[in-house]
Amino acid sequence: MYTTEFKLRVVKAYHDKGLSLSQCCLTYKILSISTLFSWVRQYKQSGVNGLNNSPGRPRTITKKTTFKRTYGPLTRLEEFERENLYLRAENEILKKLEALAQQEQQEAAQGKKRDCL
Incomplete structure (x- = not known):
């Protein structure tokens, strides 16, 4: 979970430096552009108070959950997995x-048998 100060710093960098959403995500290592987009929208609507962490359902991470890295070079293992x-x-x-080609051959063979009869 990101702190309010971090969110504010990223949103200000987006506005002041003229960076794109994807450039900000790469620079600040944010996994999703939609996350940053929602921060920008909340900041426009409510100011700094919109960036406060709101109580809600906590995000749970299970062993099966994997995150796709969107920044930096891949490790050798990640390259092999990809x-x-x-x-x-x-x-x-x-x-x-191959199965489709075999099916077409069988249908063509059956068509020839019908023509002969």
Whole structure:
């Protein structure tokens, strides 16, 4: 959870320095542009008081929750995981393409049998 002072610093950097939302997120290591966008909107509507941490449902993180890094270079492990995910998806696509080609061949063979009868 971010402090009010941190939120104010980021929002002021966004306004004063003319940075884009994505540049601010990279600079201040904020994971989501929508988070920063909501801070800017709250600041415009209510000023500094809008940035105060409001009580609400606390965010829970489970072991299954993973965060996608949107800043900085990837580690070797992250690069391998990304490549592995890509190769798995590519493999699934090739399997489906092969199954579709076989199905078309079977339908073409059945069409020839019908023409002969």
